[in-house]
Amino acid sequence: MPKYPLMIKTWPLILIIWVLDTIMTFLQIHMQEVTLYNNLILTATNGASAAFCACILSLVLLPYFIRRQQILLFALAAVSFCLVVSALVVYFSLPVICSSLGEVIARPQICSFQSMMPGHFISVLMCCGTVCGIRFYQEYARTYVDKEQLRTAHLEAELTLLRHQVNPHFVFNMMNSIHVLIEKDARQASEMVLEFSDMLRYQLYDCSKPFIPLQQEIIYLQNYVNVENKRRGNELQVDCKWDVHTPHCLISPLILTPFVENAFKHVSCFNDKPNYIRMDLYQEADSLFFVIENSREEEPPLPGDTVSTQKGIGLVNVQKRLALIYPEKHFLKIHETAGQYTVFLEVKINAAQNN
Template sequence: MKKFHLNKPLVFISSFWILLGFTLWSQLKRDYPDLNTFGTAALMVLCSAVIAHTLSNVFLPIALKKGKMQLFVLQTIFATVLLTAAIAGVFYGTYWLTIHGSPYDNEAQLTQNEDYFVVFLRTIPSALLIIGSTCGFQFYQEHYKMAQKHTLLQQAHLEAQLRILQDQINPHLMFNVLNHLHILMKKDVELASTLLVKFSDILRYQLYECNRETIALDKEVSYLKNLVAVEKIRWGDELLVDCIWNITNGKRDIVPLLLVPFVENAFKHVSRLPSEKGFVRLSLNQEDELLTFTIENSNSPKPARKNESSGLGLENVQKRLLILYPGQHDLEITRTDTNFKVVLVIHLDQKANYVGY
């Protein structure tokens, strides 16, 4: 069975016109209690709906799309004058065609409706309220559509970059691992075998297992462990690597390859001074639905070259987090002359705001 979805904008605008019709009918009924004023109120609502929706649903989207807001201001003034004239005309005509000269007429009614221009001026606030309400609601709708389209385009761009990361293994990592495998085959066959198995697991995960919107946390952690293990084997005694993995519920979902750029960045830009070893410290801790990822590496005071990159790049990762986990994460990046540190906290209790490829 097809699920019913409530059209909220339609409900809102329908409620607005019903409320307006009831207000106009109440005012007419107050002035002319012995007459059937339903048709008169309906005519006013019809005139208001035609003029207001022509302005808000036809001219406003065109003005926003083409950037012709000055023209739209003139169109709004014209529509307001036209609507005022229409409503005032219905009020004025109702009196002179129905009430004047009848037993229901009185001096107060004659005074209020004697001059059409006075009725016109008295109706201007009502016309402004109607025009402002419909255009304001439509402007909100158009702005929301444009913001949503911009967000989708931005996410599509970032997810395309993620697809490239999945389909094309980091060439530096592949080259270095294969070269290291060649060297180890001559020195330490057992270590070479270990490196080959872990590297094959990395390839399998990136190529086959993470082509979904989200993936189980334990699989992502297993991938990160293999990635760190490969780097530890590559660096050997030149680098101190310390990792803490504290996962209490590996079945929770997470967006795949979200943490990879931070790990790649740490090992790629870690500094090693002649007098001391470089270091990479990683901690992944889960407490209930809160996931805290911390990674820190030794940093050289020499500024990085402008053409250096790391996977998706830290800037793009921040954009992905803003789109995929809006209001559900906290990212802090600290850089000093000796350290580079990233602390990322993600709330896993809410589903990622993910749009597929």
């Protein structure tokens, strides 16, 4: 919405344009050497009719036709209305007009309805056209703002829903991990429950914000990796690199987590060869890069580098969140081969909060 008060309210615009039109009319009549008294009468007559038409058209007819998306019909109605008002004003004020002009013109007989009507009609139409043009811009701006507010509310509601979908997905995975570890080592399972409670606290409180410091997200990921390492023991090799030089920059919470969850969920379980997960999070200027690889069971390679449609809800949700929060400000590539799954993500970490 325009920030200037005169572009928000209509009546100041009508007043300003009416004053300017009245001044111009007064000066034009004054140049014809009409007496001041008659000049004021003629100016007031023209100005009153212009102001009346501008108010009716801009405040009543224009909003009515805009709501019905009938702008062409409004234009026809506006011209007709100005024509009728001008005709009535000229007809009833003709004696005063002719009496005033008779003092300065050589041929008073040219003072007739046919000769006076066009000039008055054009003057009223120009005044009304200016006011209605600005009024149309106001209505368009108001409609645009309403649509943007509705769109923003819709996106916020969708993001909230997506976050709520991520949390149960994470909880189910971790509870299953704790269940498995209880049978192996009760003490480590107890420690995992405490770490898990800290992670839930992060999700419940910190993740309610639209953006958080990147360092908080990294700590959360590190805790997640530690919990998974305790559950899996020596059967999985996990290598992590965290190279971020501005840890206080902002990022959308849980935007990286689904990729880590997906790696641990689908990593291979070989007995005769290494099972690995490699994570590399690094920063260059205002871009954040996240590369994660995990070994996978031998399967026929998928055609091309497209993402399989049979993926979990976490990965699908993070793709939607990236599209909503970082539109045209991120690049995601997922590459699958027979023995490895690779995710490459680039995000402009300052793009979303600066928009």
